[in-house]
Amino acid sequence: MAKQNGQGSYRGTGGELHQTNTDSQAHLTTNQGVSVSDDQNTLTVGPSGPQLLEDHVMREKITHFDHERIPERVVHARGYGAHGYFEPYKSHAKLTKAAFLQDPKERTPVFVRFSTVAGSAGSPDTARDVRGFAVKFYTSEGNYDLVGNNIPVFFIQDAIKFPDLIHSVKPAPDRDFPQAQSAHDTFWDFVGLTPESMHMLMWVMSDRAIPRSFRMMEGFGIHTFRMINKQGDSTFVKFHWRPKLGTYSLMWDEAVKIAGADPDFHRRDLWNAIESGDYPEWELSVQAFTAEQAEEFGYDVLDPTKLVPEEEVPLTPLGRMVLDRNVENFFAETEQVAFCPSHVVPGIDFSNDPLLQGRLFSYLDTQLSRLGSPNFHQIPINAPKNSAQNFQRDGHMQMGVPAGRVANEPNSLDDGSPRENPKEGFASYQAEEAGSKQRIRPESFADHYTQARLFYHSMTTPEQKHIVGGLAFELGKCKETKVHTRMLGHLRHIDKDLSIEVAEALGMKGQADKIKPAVEPFDMKPSPALSQYAKAPDSIAGKKIGLLTTHGVESKLYNALLKAAKEESAQVEVIAPTIGPMETSSGKEIEPDHFLSGAPSALFDAVVIAPADESLAAMPDAVNWLRDAYAHLKVIGYNGNTEQLFRKAGIEQGADEGVLDVAGGQFDALVAAAKKHRVWGREP
Ligand code: HEM
Numbered sequence: 001m002a003k004q005n006g007q008g009s010y011r012g013t014g015g016e017l018h019q020t021n022t023d024s025q026a027h028l029t030t031n032q033g034v035s036v037s038d039d040q041n042t043l044t045v046g047p048s049g050p051q052l053l054e055d056h057v058m059r060e061k062i063t064h065f066d067h068e069r070i071p072e073r074v075v076h077a078r079g080y081g082a083h084g085y086f087e088p089y090k091s092h093a094k095l096t097k098a099a100f101l102q103d104p105k106e107r108t109p110v111f112v113r114f115s116t117v118a119g120s121a122g123s124p125d126t127a128r129d130v131r132g133f134a135v136k137f138y139t140s141e142g143n144y145d146l147v148g149n150n151i152p153v154f155f156i157q158d159a160i161k162f163p164d165l166i167h168s169v170k171p172a173p174d175r176d177f178p179q180a181q182s183a184h185d186t187f188w189d190f191v192g193l194t195p196e197s198m199h200m201l202m203w204v205m206s207d208r209a210i211p212r213s214f215r216m217m218e219g220f221g222i223h224t225f226r227m228i229n230k231q232g233d234s235t236f237v238k239f240h241w242r243p244k245l246g247t248y249s250l251m252w253d254e255a256v257k258i259a260g261a262d263p264d265f266h267r268r269d270l271w272n273a274i275e276s277g278d279y280p281e282w283e284l285s286v287q288a289f290t291a292e293q294a295e296e297f298g299y300d301v302l303d304p305t306k307l308v309p310e311e312e313v314p315l316t317p318l319g320r321m322v323l324d325r326n327v328e329n330f331f332a333e334t335e336q337v338a339f340c341p342s343h344v345v346p347g348i349d350f351s352n353d354p355l356l357q358g359r360l361f362s363y364l365d366t367q368l369s370r371l372g373s374p375n376f377h378q379i380p381i382n383a384p385k386n387s388a389q390n391f392q393r394d395g396h397m398q399m400g401v402p403a404g405r406v407a408n409e410p411n412s413l414d415d416g417s418p419r420e421n422p423k424e425g426f427a428s429y430q431a432e433e434a435g436s437k438q439r440i441r442p443e444s445f446a447d448h449y450t451q452a453r454l455f456y457h458s459m460t461t462p463e464q465k466h467i468v469g470g471l472a473f474e475l476g477k478c479k480e481t482k483v484h485t486r487m488l489g490h491l492r493h494i495d496k497d498l499s500i501e502v503a504e505a506l507g508m509k510g511q512a513d514k515i516k517p518a519v520e521p522f523d524m525k526p527s528p529a530l531s532q533y534a535k536a537p538d539s540i541a542g543k544k545i546g547l548l549t550t551h552g553v554e555s556k557l558y559n560a561l562l563k564a565a566k567e568e569s570a571q572v573e574v575i576a577p578t579i580g581p582m583e584t585s586s587g588k589e590i591e592p593d594h595f596l597s598g599a600p601s602a603l604f605d606a607v608v609i610a611p612a613d614e615s616l617a618a619m620p621d622a623v624n625w626l627r628d629a630y631a632h633l634k635v636i637g638y639n640g641n642t643e644q645l646f647r648k649a650g651i652e653q654g655a656d657e658g659v660l661d662v663a664g665g666q667f668d669a670l671v672a673a674a675k676k677h678r679v680w681g682r683e684p
Helices: 055-067 159-171 187-194 195-204 252-259 263-277 292-295 330-335 354-371 452-458 459-478 482-494 496-506 554-569 614-618 618-633 639-651 668-674
Strands: 010-013 017-019 078-088 106-117 129-139 143-151 225-228 233-245 280-287 317-325 544-548 573-575 606-608 636-638 659-661
Touching: 078 129, 078 263, 078 330, 143 233, 159 187, 187 195, 187 482, 195 452, 195 482, 233 292, 252 459, 252 618, 263 317, 452 482, 459 482, 459 496, 459 636, 482 496, 496 544, 544 554, 554 573, 554 668, 606 618, 606 668, 614 618, 614 639, 618 636, 618 639, 659 668
Parallel strands: 544 573, 544 606, 606 636, 636 659
Antiparallel strands: 010 017, 078 106, 078 317, 106 129, 129 143, 225 233, 233 280, 280 317
16 A cells, blocks of 8 residues: 655655645646546556556557657757847838837837757757748737848759758768768768859858857848838848847857757757846848849849848848747747748738748748648747638647638628738739749859858958868868869869868868859958958957866955956856865855866856866866867966966966966956957967
8 A cells, every 4th residue: 555755745565756736736637637646657457467458547648748749840950949029229111011110119029949950959059050040020910930040141042952952961861970060072062063052151161150159149031022111112121130249159179069068058058048137139130222222233132142241231220139038838839930931011022032932932831741730820839919810721730719600701691700901911012023934043143252252351360260170171071082172173263272271271282173153253342241250349248257166266256256247247157176065265155057077168258267276287177178268269367276287288377368367356357358259369
């Protein structure tokens, strides 16, 4: 007989724990609402006998579990979402009649999902990849989805090539590796044979593809869209999201190490920031221009492999988005959310960009299979807040109970049924179109190198070096010589020195293929706005300082660091050799956030090493911690008990402007140095 083991729980005859309900707790029930008496044991004939098929409680539970998974997204499978709101700065009626852009007092709820493209749902956050930046605005006129990326251009010009692009970057179908990586032959073979991808490749090989945080990432709508105002005037627009914290990236070696130490680095960062009330914020802007202006640009604004430099068309800020609420259930919200570029509201319309046009088809189609029913718009995260009203009926998992006899229109039997609204309903912009039916790419799309060159030449020196490093790493993982030499040939048209440096890194100098460009590239004026470091804000807000210390850490230094970080809206995390509670020199108990071997210095933006004694010098993990921080160009603060540790790491105290004595709690210089993000001069 079961024995009572305190209120609300007892041990069963096999020693298993039963948690039973108290007066204030709900009953555990089956899905039919029937109270369950025992959730630990299946119904059997005697304690050791066979199980009985009649056990509906066990069968229902296992059956539901067996069907818990749905297909992951065919791309962008790994992602993380949050709720928030958007508010315009003022009315943008001149540009658009979209209701959510009219009234600065009106907040529109949003749901955002950030993602990587290539990896499966369980892949590490810090893979080198494009990041998805998808925003669903629940406007008073229905849902508007801005489904963009953190890079303003794309690999291909026509959606018919998307399956090929994705097949080439996903694990090879015969061996199913590599996971979450473009560093393999099929990808580089495909892009080498698809020169329109050269501009995007420059971005993907740059630091943009290894962001520091979702909170520190730009977003772009990529395609040229239209905004339509009340008078029916159309303006072309390109959408930009700009993070308030500035745009920052990891270094490649950090990204690799973080993938092991914390594969959830980006989702944890977003979740923690929102939980602690440090709400991330982005400004939404557009570059607005007329069709006549676009004629003068020298590139085609309908080509998604081209951007419009901000120096040519500056940003018009529209409003701000704040993410202030984490999801309550990852599956119900983040996994089931369905973004779709064709979800537009009156005042926003499409252009003829052939990639966009193909996307308008693909998303609803894929979601029918991913979410399993045409009724997925009824799932709470997808449902418009202004409610959908039409005569679509039935289908798998119909959740509503549409009442009434009439499910058709026109009808004269139900005066209360929904009707068309010619005045305010969505009406497509009446663009004049003419021509014969053909499968043909516009000649204006044929310049594949000019903007790749623009991007490379707009980078700072460290950014250029990282592009060389990215290309060398990725091509170094390829086995096929023809893949190497072809890519070196393309790089020559972007920048000769770039091609030579990558060739040298591969040991293939002079082996670039001779490739004849479809159109000779030319030099555009460099665009400093494309460089994330050239425009980085002077701030450490939202960043993390790692304090590596030991039991007995000097309390004055510890408190001064907390104060300095707080004043700058940065955060301190404590790393110690063990995870148990420890004390400062004044006896205050602190609980380390991490233990040393579980938290490499790559997880932090700047570091302070301030132990109570020299004991860290005897720990290889501590030596690596410091070496890595130095190699990753971090600002490093230290106190007096670190001489042996620095000697072992082969780093001189005060070696450069980023290795600073903070003994006694002097953090002004460290904060000032950390605002430069990294000690770029240290990079070999
Ligand atoms: C400018 C180019 C593109 C951008 C910016 C883009 C962006 C995105 C983003 C952000 C997502 C993830 C949405 C989420 O978080 O749930 C996504 C998913 C997806 N994209 Fe794209 N994409 C582009 C091109 C394409 C093209 C050309 C196609 C196909 C023709 C395509 C098909 C898909 C599909 C099938 C999904 C999965 C949707 C789902 O299962 O919910 N994308 N895309």
